[in-house]
Amino acid sequence: MAKHRYKFSDKKHSVGGAISTMLALAAVIFFVISVRFSFAARGEGGDNVGSAALASTAFAVFGLVVGLMSYKESNRYRTFSFIGSLSSGIMTIIMVMLFLVGI
Secondary structure (H helix, E strand, C coil): CCCCCCCCCCCEECHHHHHHHHHHHHHHHHHHHHHHHHHHCCCCCCHHHHHHHHHHHHHHHHHHHHHHHHHHCCCEECHHHHHHHHHHHHHHHHHHHHHHHHC
């Protein structure tokens, strides 16, 4: 027997939340790339590791800002806003902590 799914609202997902989630995913990808570069270079990665880590930080910060601003969109689902804001915030904290350890 097929289940019927009824939709009682015309809400859509937040565009800013979706963008924030994609930026968080990009931040994670660049973080993984920088870690792989660092391991491949045995800790002497230099500009390659630094540029990938800086790109990861930039994506995470922009994703956090876009995710938090997406809560202002009215009549939208907040699922992607929450996922994007949370994951971008976590990545921002991780990257800031790594930069502070390197100082």
